[in-house]
Amino acid sequence: MKPRYLLLVSQGEDLAARAARIATATELRVCHRTPRIAVLANEDCSCLAIDTDHLVVGTLFHRYGPPRAIAAFDDTERSALLGGGAGALLASYWGGYISLSVRGDAVEILRDPSGALPCYRTAAGGIALFASDMELLSAGGAVHAGVGWDALGRMLFSSGLPSRETALVGIGMILAGTTLVIEGHRDETVTSWSPWDFAEPAGEDRAAASERLRHAIDQAVGAWTSRYRHPLLSVSGGLDSSIVAACLARSTGGRSGTAASCITLYTDDPAGDERGYARQVCAPLDLPLAECRYTLDAVDLNRALGAHLPRPAGRVEAQPYEVAHRAIAAQVGADAFFTGNGGDNVFNYSQSAAALADRALHEGPGAGAFATLRDICRQTGAGPLRVTRAAMRVARAASGYRWRASPAFLHPELIASLQGLAFAHPWLEAPPGALPGKAAHIAGLLRAQVTLEPDRSRVAPVVHPLLSQPVVETCLSIPSWQWRSGGRDRAVARDAFADRLPQAILDRKGKGTPDPFCGEIVARKRGELRARLLDGQLAAQGLLDQHAIEETLRPERPTTGEENVRLLELANVEAWLSSWP
Structure with a gap:
């Protein structure tokens, strides 16, 4: 079960009765309440009180302590957090959380720098609402005013740049590493964590950098693994997921009652068939590997990935990927999905x-x-x-x-x-x-931030260990030229795990791609794709260049890889619109 929470902030109304009604309707527990604030959460979402007016909701780990989630703060920790505020929290802890502080007339809500715990927001009846998902926002009384077409146009144009706005009118979000300050009927956003604070080169040699990186990743994977009994890891055969696999095997190997499994997907085209590399990773680590094929039977242009989100996310070609993950998770009893997502980003691939x-x-x-x-x-x-x-x-x-x-x-x-x-x-x-x-x-x-909630996050938590705050901060301190040492991309990460990965993985310069499958979808569903995009809501609202789409999808006209990716993104957006009338 994934962590879920609903936070209510009032400027006057006593929240006791409202919180009780919502708890009954949602089966959440009221884990913290004062006249001004109420926090409801499920069993997998901790509510750690610092004092009456300061708390942390979600999953929290000690920066330098054992790799397991914190159950409660001791007196020394409370004193340090009260004295140091958000800076002390960000320096001494990490995880997937939001923190809440009431300071006089102001309420401050911080979202952790990794963005591992979503934070969507709105207002209803004089109450400010914050939640992990749209379903809980609705349970709190939120009613969106339909699709914001201007906002959706900006999203399609801005190439995945994270934004405080969503594609639904009246629904926003708190960006990772920022704090929303609410005072009266006004609010402002301040930056609490900046990557630039860690971007100065550390002045160490590559060996020291790789050792520091190895320790950070081991700790991050170990900490997240301690939360689950059977993680299912997506293995691509590339470096990033292989590193997570090596750490995951080490973290679960000595724990009674804990196991891990892996899954890889392959295309009929050899360019997207990574099974050989995935087997080389999983076999020596004794990790069971499920191999699933990308199949057109699992592609439905009427179905939207990210239909549960207040903004479109994903592309049509990922549908078989998501279907396979859910099927294998049910088969092996997985309680979390792990990924190597973000590896290229944090390891400065260039x-x-x-x-x-x-x-x-x-x-x-x-x-x-x-x-x-x-x-x-x-x-x-x-x-x-x-x-x-x-x-x-x-x-x-x-x-x-x-x-x-x-x-x-x-x-x-x-x-x-x-x-x-x-x-x-x-x-x-x-x-x-x-x-x-x-x-x-x-x-x-x-760019990694918009990938944090894939479709399978509806059924179980999706964990991206390489995007954990300590890993990101470590990578930021490593100068760009060290990542290219020896003519290898992500060189420091390769050095860090040189003794724990097969040589074939360490030596890889590229990896497979599902791009041929994208081309197959467009070729086989060209007519349906053309009709949906030319006659759909995006075109009706004046967002699409119908002439360009019609020309690109002419019968027998070959399409490029970039065209296929964009067309399948737009097709998913069109399907997403049907989820939010």
Whole structure:
């Protein structure tokens, strides 16, 4: 069972009767209540009281303590948290949680930096509501006013940039690492955790960095594993999920009554068949592996992934993936889904020349910069002159990261109206002198945020250990050029687990992709896809370029991989709209 909670904040009404009614209707327990606030949660969601006006809801681990969830604070911990506030919480603990503090007339709600516990918000009848999911918001009295078409257009254009708004009118969310401060009828959002606070190179050699990273990942996987009896891990055959598998096997191996299983999916096209690599990972770790095929029978353009969310999420080709996970979970009795999601993001996967620009800006030209030039040439196959010129362009550009739009298949008028849209997020606000490669690293962390609630999160918790706060902070402190050492991407992570993974995994430079399956869906369902997009709500609201879609989906016209991905994303959005009339 996944952690679920509902938080009510009142400016005047005593919440006792309302909380009791909601508890009866939802089978949640009222775990904390004062005249101004009430917290309801299920058995899997802890409510840790610091004092009457300060508490933490969700899953919390000690930063330096044993890898198991905290059941209660002791007196020393309470004193430290009351004195240090959010800073003390963020420095000494981590997990998937929200914290609540009442300070005079103000109420402060912080969402943890990993975003592991959702926090959706609205207001109803003078009560501010915060919840882990839309079902509980509705139970609290929330009524959304339909789809926000302007907001949905911005989402489609902004290429997955996390936002405080959702696609439903009146429903918002608290961003990871930020605090919402409510005072009277006003509220403001402040940044409580910034990746830039950890982005300064640690000044250690690669061996020390890899050892520190190894310890952080071991601790994170071990802590999350302690919460469950039978995790089911998605294994792709790539480096990231293989690292989680190695740590998961170690964490469950010595615990009585605990087991782990793995699942991998494959396509009929060899480009998407990773079974050989997945077997090499799982066999020596003694992890059972289920192998499931991507099948068109599991694809239904009328069904939406993320139908439970207040914003569309996912693409049509993931339907067989989600179906297989739910089936295998039921078969083996899994109580949580584990993933290697976010590995590319936290391990700073890149094929750009930004690492060379970073090193030259940080150290100046010299032997170090030349070594990084050699590493990038070796990794990408590009010549030294081309890499050097690219690095110079990166170094000359303005500091920070320029978030790119996704205009494909959107209506020209919509694109024109959004051309001046500022792609704003607290994590994109680079300080003076920020290194461009680190800015790109941080932007990658943002891209992972929109993947945290896949469709299977409706039936069991989905755990992304590599996105845990200690892992992210460790990776941010490792300079971009160390991640490219030896001409290998994610080099520090490869070094960290060199003795625990098969050599074939450590040496891999690429991995499989379900892209051929995307092409198969578009080819086989071209007519249905065309009809849904041209005659659907997105087109009726003026969000889609119908001429471009009609031209792309002409019979016998070959489509590109990028076109397939975008079309299947839009098809899922169209299906999602039917879930929220």
